[in-house]
Amino acid sequence: MRITSARVTASEVARKAGVSQAAVSLVLSRNPKARFAEETRARIIQAAAELGYRPNLVARALVNRRSFALGVLVPALGDPVYAAIVSGAKRVASETGYALLLAEATADDHVAQLRALADRQIDGVIIAGVIAASLPAEELAALNVVIINQPSNQFSTLAEDSIRAGATAAEHFLGLGHSRLAFIGPASASHVFRHRERGYAQVVRASGVELRSDYWQRADANVAGGFSAMRTLLALHERPTAVFCANDLSALGAHKACTAAGVQLGHDISLLGCDDIEIGTLVTPELSTIHTPLGELGARAVRDLLSQADIPRVVPAAKTLPVKLVIRGTTGRPAVSPPGA
Amino acid sequence: MRITSARVTASEVARKAGVSQAAVSLVLSRNPKARFAEETRARIIQAAAELGYRPNLVARALVNRRSFALGVLVPALGDPVYAAIVSGAKRVASETGYALLLAEATADDHVAQLRALADRQIDGVIIAGVIAASLPAEELAALNVVIINQPSNQFSTLAEDSIRAGATAAEHFLGLGHSRLAFIGPASASHVFRHRERGYAQVVRASGVELRSDYWQRADANVAGGFSAMRTLLALHERPTAVFCANDLSALGAHKACTAAGVQLGHDISLLGCDDIEIGTLVTPELSTIHTPLGELGARAVRDLLSQADIPRVVPAAKTLPVKLVIRGTTGRPAVSPPGA
DNA sequence: AGCGGCTGCTTATGCGTATTACCTCAGCAC
DNA sequence: GTGCTGAGGTAATACGCATAAGCAGCCGCT
Numbered sequence: 001m002r003i004t005s006a007r008v009t010a011s012e013v014a015r016k017a018g019v020s021q022a023a024v025s026l027v028l029s030r031n032p033k034a035r036f037a038e039e040t041r042a043r044i045i046q047a048a049a050e051l052g053y054r055p056n057l058v059a060r061a062l063v064n065r066r067s068f069a070l071g072v073l074v075p076a077l078g079d080p081v082y083a084a085i086v087s088g089a090k091r092v093a094s095e096t097g098y099a100l101l102l103a104e105a106t107a108d109d110h111v112a113q114l115r116a117l118a119d120r121q122i123d124g125v126i127i128a129g130v131i132a133a134s135l136p137a138e139e140l141a142a143l144n145v146v147i148i149n150q151p152s153n154q155f156s157t158l159a160e161d162s163i164r165a166g167a168t169a170a171e172h173f174l175g176l177g178h179s180r181l182a183f184i185g186p187a188s189a190s191h192v193f194r195h196r197e198r199g200y201a202q203v204v205r206a207s208g209v210e211l212r213s214d215y216w217q218r219a220d221a222n223v224a225g226g227f228s229a230m231r232t233l234l235a236l237h238e239r240p241t242a243v244f245c246a247n248d249l250s251a252l253g254a255h256k257a258c259t260a261a262g263v264q265l266g267h268d269i270s271l272l273g274c275d276d277i278e279i280g281t282l283v284t285p286e287l288s289t290i291h292t293p294l295g296e297l298g299a300r301a302v303r304d305l306l307s308q309a310d311i312p313r314v315v316p317a318a319k320t321l322p323v324k325l326v327i328r329g330t331t332g333r334p335a336v337s338p339p340g341a
Numbered sequence: 342m343r344i345t346s347a348r349v350t351a352s353e354v355a356r357k358a359g360v361s362q363a364a365v366s367l368v369l370s371r372n373p374k375a376r377f378a379e380e381t382r383a384r385i386i387q388a389a390a391e392l393g394y395r396p397n398l399v400a401r402a403l404v405n406r407r408s409f410a411l412g413v414l415v416p417a418l419g420d421p422v423y424a425a426i427v428s429g430a431k432r433v434a435s436e437t438g439y440a441l442l443l444a445e446a447t448a449d450d451h452v453a454q455l456r457a458l459a460d461r462q463i464d465g466v467i468i469a470g471v472i473a474a475s476l477p478a479e480e481l482a483a484l485n486v487v488i489i490n491q492p493s494n495q496f497s498t499l500a501e502d503s504i505r506a507g508a509t510a511a512e513h514f515l516g517l518g519h520s521r522l523a524f525i526g527p528a529s530a531s532h533v534f535r536h537r538e539r540g541y542a543q544v545v546r547a548s549g550v551e552l553r554s555d556y557w558q559r560a561d562a563n564v565a566g567g568f569s570a571m572r573t574l575l576a577l578h579e580r581p582t583a584v585f586c587a588n589d590l591s592a593l594g595a596h597k598a599c600t601a602a603g604v605q606l607g608h609d610i611s612l613l614g615c616d617d618i619e620i621g622t623l624v625t626p627e628l629s630t631i632h633t634p635l636g637e638l639g640a641r642a643v644r645d646l647l648s649q650a651d652i653p654r655v656v657p658a659a660k661t662l663p664v665k666l667v668i669r670g671t672t673g674r675p676a677v678s679p680p681g682a
Numbered sequence: 683a684g685c686g687g688c689t690g691c692t693t694a695t696g697c698g699t700a701t702t703a704c705c706t707c708a709g710c711a712c
Numbered sequence: 713g714t715g716c717t718g719a720g721g722t723a724a725t726a727c728g729c730a731t732a733a734g735c736a737g738c739c740g741c742t
Contacts, residue, residue, distance in 0.1 A: 007483070009698060020722050025700055033701090035719060057460045058408060059698035061399045062727050069442075069461075078428045078619075080419070087418045090445050094454070099461060101410075102441045104431050113435070120410075120440060121399045142348070223623060252623045259625040278419075279620050282564065282593045284600040350728060361692050366730055374731090376690060400728035404697050 008051045017047035024048070028055070061121060069099040070305055071117035071125040077104050080277040081247070081294060085128050085148065088298030096306060098123075105130045118143060124305035126298070131189065144308045146301040149192045156308065156316045158301050160292040162192045165323040166199025168290055169244040169272050172325055174207050176333050178242035178270060182215035184229040184254060185246030193221060193246045196274055200244050215240050219250060226253025234261050241269060241334040248273035248280050248289055255283050255330065270331040285329025293321045349392045358388035365389070369396070402462060410440040411646055412458035412466040418445050421618040422588070422635060426469050426489065429639030437647060439464075446471045459484060465646035467639070472530065485649045487642040490533045497649065497657045499642050501633040503533045506664040507540025509631055510585040510613050513666055515548050517674050519583035519611060523556035525570040525595060526587030534562060534587045537615055541585055556581050560591060567594025575602050582610060582675040589614035589621050589630055596624050596671065611672040626670025634662045 010024045017024070019040060026034035027044045036044075047053075061067040070093060074082040086100070093100050101122060103113040110130050117125055124144035132140070132147045137154060145155040149162070173181055181204050185197050205211055217232055219225035226245055233240055234257065245251035251273030255265065263269050266285050273280060273289040280287035300319070351369075355362045360381065367375035368385045377385075388394075402408040411434060415423040427441070434441050442463060444454040451471050458466055465485035473481070473488045478495060486496040490503070514522055522545050526538050546552055558573055560566035567586055574581055575598065586592035592614030596606065604610050607626050614621060614630040621628035641660070 010700095011698080021699080022701080022722065022724090023720095025698095026721095029700075031701085035721085037720065040720080054456065054460050056403075056462060056698050058399055058402045058462045059727090060700075062397075062403055062698080062729090063700050065727075067399060076428075077431060078421070078424045080421075080424075083419045083421075083424050086443075087445070090418060090443060094445070094457070097457075099457065100443045102427075102431060102443055104428070104435070115395065116435070116438075116440065119395050119398045121397060256623060256625060279623060282597060282620060283624055284597060351730095352728080362729080363692065363694095363731075364690095366728095367691095370730075372731080376688090378690065381690080397728055400697090401730080402697095403699090403728080404730050406697070 007056065008053050010053070010055070013044065013048045013051055013053045016051060017044045019044060024053075028053075065121070066123055066309075067121040068097060069101050069120065069122050070302060071101045071103060071114075071120075071122040073103045073105055073110070073113060073117065073125060073127045073130050075105055075129040077102065079129075080249075080279060081275055082129055084277065084294035085126075085298035085301075088295030089126060089302045090298075091295075092299045092302040096302075098302070098306070111135060114139065123309050126301045126305065128297075128301075144305050146304050146308075148297050148301055151191055151318075152316065154316060156304060157318045158297055158304065159318075159320050160192065160297065161320045161323050162195030163199035163202075165274055165290045165292060166196040166201070166244070167203045168199075168323060168325050169196075169274070170200045170203035170207070172272065172288075172327070172331065173242040173244070173270060174203070174209070176242070176270065176331065178334050179209050180212075180215070180238070180240040180242065180334075181209060182212075182217065182233055182240035182243040183246075184217045184219055184226055184233075184243060184250055186221045186225065187218045188221065190221075196246050221247045222249050223253035223256070226250030226255075227257045228253075230254035230257035231261075234258070234263065239269065242272070242331070243269060244272045244274075246274060248275040248277045248287065251287055251289065251330075252279065252283060255287060259283075264335075265330040266332040267335050270334070272331055276326055281328070288328045288331040289326050291324040291326045293323070296321060348397065349394050351394070351396070354385065354389045354392055354394045357392060358385045360385060369394075406462070407464055407650075408462040409438060410442050410461065410463050411643060412442045412444060412455075412461075412463040414444045414446055414451070414454060414458065414466060414468045414471050416446055416470040418443065420470075421590075421620060422616055423470055425618065425635035426467075426639035426642075429636030430467060430643045431639075432636070433640045433643040437643075439643070439647070452476060455480065464650050467642045467646065469638075469642075485646050487645050487649075489638050489642055492532055492659075493657065495657060497645055498659045499638055499645065500659075500661050501533065501638065502661045502664050503536030504540035504543075506615055506631045506633060507537040507542070507585070508544045509540075509664060509666050510537075510615070511541045511544035511548070513613065513629075513668070513672065514583040514585070514611060515544070515550070517583070517611065517672065519675050520550050521553075521556070521579070521581040521583065521675075522550060523553075523558065523574055523581035523584040524587075525558045525560055525567055525574075525584060525591055527562045527566065527591075528559045529562065531562075537587050562588045563590050564594035564597070567591030567596075568598045569594075571595035571598035572602075575599070575604065580610065583613070583672070584610060585613045585615075587615060589616040589618045589628065592628055592630070592671075593620065593624060596628060600624075605676075606671040607673040608676050611675070613672055617667055622669070629669045629672040630667050632665040632667045634664070637662060 011021045014021045014024045027041050090100050105113045126146050128148035132150050147157045149159045217229035219229035273287050276289045276291035351365045352362045355365045368382050431441050446454045467487050469489035488498045490500045558570035560570035614628050617630045617632035
């Protein structure tokens with residue numbers, strides 16, 4: 001039975017070096033308070049090396065009350081957005097010797113998933129995509145938490161500048177001379193999506209361009225949603241010339257609908273996504289988009305968690321990371337001058 | 342300092358219920374050997390519920406010598422192929438109360454990543470995409486291991502039927518009437534890629550169709566590789582009419598090259614990928630491909646690991662999962678009859 | 683009355699590590 | 713010699729849980 005391999009323990013190293021287990025622990029953990037003769041120190045280090053001793057992190061976690069592991073709670077690992085966040089988090093985590101424990105929360109088990117992480121004594125948790133408000137606050141409060149892309153006055157947050165993302169989209173379109181601006185986005189409670197929409201709407205409105213309700217399409221923020229929303233827009237008597245989608249996935253759905261309808265993207269209709277996931281460069285023409293710092297969000301989240309672990313934060317911090325316009329093939333000047341011009 | 346939250350322990354439950362800590366453990370773990378009066382049992386359960394007791398899994402892991410966690414070692418979490426495997430693994434793992442510990446192995450730290458997992462006393466590890474032969478065999482041998490898509494006579498393996506995948510590709514092309522068959526694939530040591538190629542070549546050769554060396558392109562199995570390889574093919578005096586790519590990513594690169602060159606996919610040239618990642622449906626026309634059971638591989642890997650944990654396997658098992666042709670938009674009959682017809 | 687056997691619990695111990703408190707011995711001052 | 717100090721270690725304990733072993737009380741049987 002090979003549940004956990006028989007591994008060499010500190011005691012065995014101690015026996016081999018002719019010292020006590022405590023000596024092994026003290027020397028190998030470079031405890032500054034420990035005064036050991038150079039010769040003993042060397043003997044212990046050599047014995048450990050010869051036996052291939054590696055400390056049992058589970059035992060260490062038990063006594064330290066620190067597991068050196070962080071949890072990540074996301075709704076879907078396969079989604080490129082969360083994959084990018086996880087990847088960024090993993091990079092920083094492994095640099096610092098931290099492990100990442102994954103939790104994929106489905107519709108109704110997000111609380112259970114959080115508990116599963118907490119029960120493993122994680123030193124902190126990163127929450128992205130899962131509505132933090134739907135998690136029991138008192139259980140979260142017992143953890144170090146960083147929430148990505150959601151507001152919270154109780155926990156630290158880290159977010160893209162969603163308002164600016166939407167605003168940038170509108171500015172791009174307006175700058176190109178568009179005046180028939182459409183939007184495709186979910187009716188969801190998601191904070192990012194709402195803010196991307198708001199930033200977009202604000203700038204459009206401020207420019208004096210009309211916000212037409214038939215240009216404002218509600219659709220799930222995925223490929224299918226974007227596809228059907230775009231079909232609706234294409235069926236309109238007077239088509240929009242520029243469409244901003246709440247995320248790249250729906251933009252790619254919209255892209256597909258346009259291509260299928262023979263619409264020349266970047267000419268007949270300008271299309272802009274948001275997130276800058278890699279897939280956007282695979283379609284033709286390549287998807288213009290607003291880059292959001294997904295990997296960076298994951299990476300910073302880990303760093304924040306690690307600093308929280310040392311100096312617990314009284315006041316939760318809220319940081320916002322900038323976004324950036326990435327012009328590729330799907331956006332350009334309108335083909336025909338808008339009526340008002 | 343809030344490293345790990347102050348949580349209620351079994352002893353506190355015991356005090357509240359007026360019993361010993363052992364009683365709490367015995368009752369709550371439904372140990373069949375423990376005979377307790379119904380009334381005591383109820384008191385313990387109620388006390389636990391009132392205090393919100395949840396066992397510390399770290400402590401449990403230490404005494405059980407079983408962490409109820411599995412490791413996953415992959416080269417890139419962002420790659421849709423590995424994301425799909427991880428997602429499948431996660432599904433089964435969380436059904437059975439197991440946690441998944443991620444390790445993303447970069448070029449030269451794969452051994453360190455494996456050790457980091459082992460040090461956390463994982464009950465098993467799934468290795469995908471990382472060359473298992475490059476890992477220290479004696480350290481692997483101390484673990485329960487399932488290797489995905491690589492051969493091994495020392496450890497259990499789980500693989501798609503790569504030969505069949507390639508063969509299916511060739512049969513599809515030949516069945517459509519193609520005779521100018523090309524291939525794009527890496528020169529890498531990867532077993533899957535080599536077998537997909539071999540299966541393809543075997544069937545082509547067996548059909549009597551010539552295997553032209555200028556139709557056999559070496560390229561990295563990613564978008565950029567597929568793109569440039571396809572450019573080379575397109576520049577040929579006599580273009581191939583059907584191209585099989587070693588994976589979807591390179592097929593998507595090839596797709597892009599074709600679209601850019603004005604080639605009508607599915608008519609002028611038939612293009613076939615392999616893996617069936619979701620992105621393939623986003624391009625126009627949608628990518629025909631060979632479906633490989635990525636999620637299923639991850640799921641089965643976890644199941645195998647769990648059964649290994651109970652009944653250790655003397656002889657490593659090797660299982661192969663079937664693949665399936667998925668015809669979408671990029672494959673069709675050749676536009677012009679091949680010379681020989 | 684005495685003893686076996688069952689019920690219903692408790693006590694003790696170990697998992698592998700970190701850490702505190704203590705212990706021994708040498709060297710030195712006096 | 714005694715006492716003090718510091719160097720160089722060890723012993724003991726705790727972390728939170730699981731589990732083997734033990735033990736008290738009671739019943740029934742002879």
